[in-house]
Amino acid sequence: MSPPSASVSIHVSAPPETVYELVTDVTDMSGWNVECESAEWVGPIRGPRPGARFRGRDRNGRRRWSTLCTVTVADPHRVFAYGVRAGGLLDVAIRRFEITPSGTGCHVEQSTWDTRGPVLRLLGGLVSGVRDRAARERADMLRTLERLKAAAEAVGAPPSTGG
Template identity: 75%
Template sequence: MSPPSASVSVHVSAPPAVVYGLVTDIADMGEWNVECRRADWVGRVREARPGARFRGRNSNGWRHWSTLCTVTAADPGRVFAYHVRAAGLLDVALWRFGITPTEAGCHVEQSTWDTRGPLMRVVGGLVTGVRDRAAHNEANMRRTLEGLKRVAERRP
């Protein structure tokens, strides 16, 4: 796989299982995620496992949009990844949370790969109000991981 278009990491003073539980609890993702306001499972599978789908509801200022995501990896305490599509069929991105245990908690890396074609880059920029998606994602990912860290570290 090619290098990610954006990647950010943080140390979290919480067990990997707690962090994994947060990143896979998509119903509460909006509590710590900057751009995704909420998400809901779609279909019969309502847990993080490959093939499960969820709809993400996102916003940037006054702009709002939704995406359809398919889980591609779900390794408890280690990896949660998903493929994002617009309108259920147009490639948008791959997202991945990698969790590595440390002596004092875990290291969390959030990465994304922009998979949009030229037309989707233009349309996506108009819909989301973001021209430079990689820079925007990197800034949001920093804030998102700080939010994840804050929530994870106050969990028992």
């Protein structure tokens, strides 16, 4: 796979299991994801499994749009990734969360790949109000990971390693 369009990471003082549960609970994603207004599972496969789909409703100020996402990777406590389609028709992005255990919790990296062609990039900028998507993605993903960190750490810190 090519390098991501944007990628950010953060250290979280919570177990990988806690973080994975948060990123895969798409129905509660709006609690920590900056752009997401709401999301719900759709179709016969529900939950974080490859092939499962969920509809996201996103916003930027007064602008709102809908996406249809398909889970591509669901490796418990390690990776959650999904493809994003605008209006359920046109591929626009791939989103990926990688979770790596550390001695004091875990390292979380969020990456995105912009899969739009030139025409869709222009139209996407008009719909979302975002001209420089990569710069905006980095800023939003950093805020998203900071909110994810706060949510995960509120649930509980990792067990003590002794001492």
